[in-house]
Amino acid sequence: MFIKPGIDRTRFRENLAERMAASGKQPGEVAGMAQLEEAAFRDLALTGFATDEQIAGLAKGLGVEPHELAPRLSLRDADRGDHLPPEGRDVPESEFWMRRLGDGDVVRAEPPQEAQDAPKPEGVSQPGPSETPA
Numbered sequence: 001m002f003i004k005p006g007i008d009r010t011r012f013r014e015n016l017a018e019r020m021a022a023s024g025k026q027p028g029e030v031a032g033m034a035q036l037e038e039a040a041f042r043d044l045a046l047t048g049f050a051t052d053e054q055i056a057g058l059a060k061g062l063g064v065e066p067h068e069l070a071p072r073l074s075l076r077d078a079d080r081g082d083h084l085p086p087e088g089r090d091v092p093e094s095e096f097w098m099r100r101l102g103d104g105d106v107v108r109a110e111p112p113q114e115a116q117d118a119p120k121p122e123g124v125s126q127p128g129p130s131e132t133p134a
Contacts, residue, residue, distance in 0.1 A: 003106040004088030005072040009048025012070040
């Protein structure tokens with residue numbers, strides 16, 4: 001399962017409120033928010049749950065980068081002993097990661113195209129369907 005860190009919802013809510021106040025704009029006046037009804041915007045501002053597309057639209061409308069508006073969490077990868085990189089990685093579907101997914105600390109994502117197209121190192125072969133590893 002390929003995942004990446006979720007957004008820091010607390011900092012997102014704080015940053016969104018601060019940027020909106022500084023801009024003097026109403027939610028409907030910010031590009032990326034025109035499609036949100038007032039109630040939907042209140043829910044977004046209160047919960048901090050937003051899609052990457054919503055965050056990108058809000059950031060563009062407020063003149064900031066998405067990572068400035070909605071920073072990603074820094075999560076320790078218990079299996080590898082390091083932090084989950086912002087671009088994500090493939091992890092096992094363990095109880096640990098399923099809990100993080102349920103909490104919104106991580107989100108399912110598509111692997112980057114270069115990772116999907118990366119050639120296998122020479123000398124390493126994957127056993128075929130009729131082959132069994134020695």
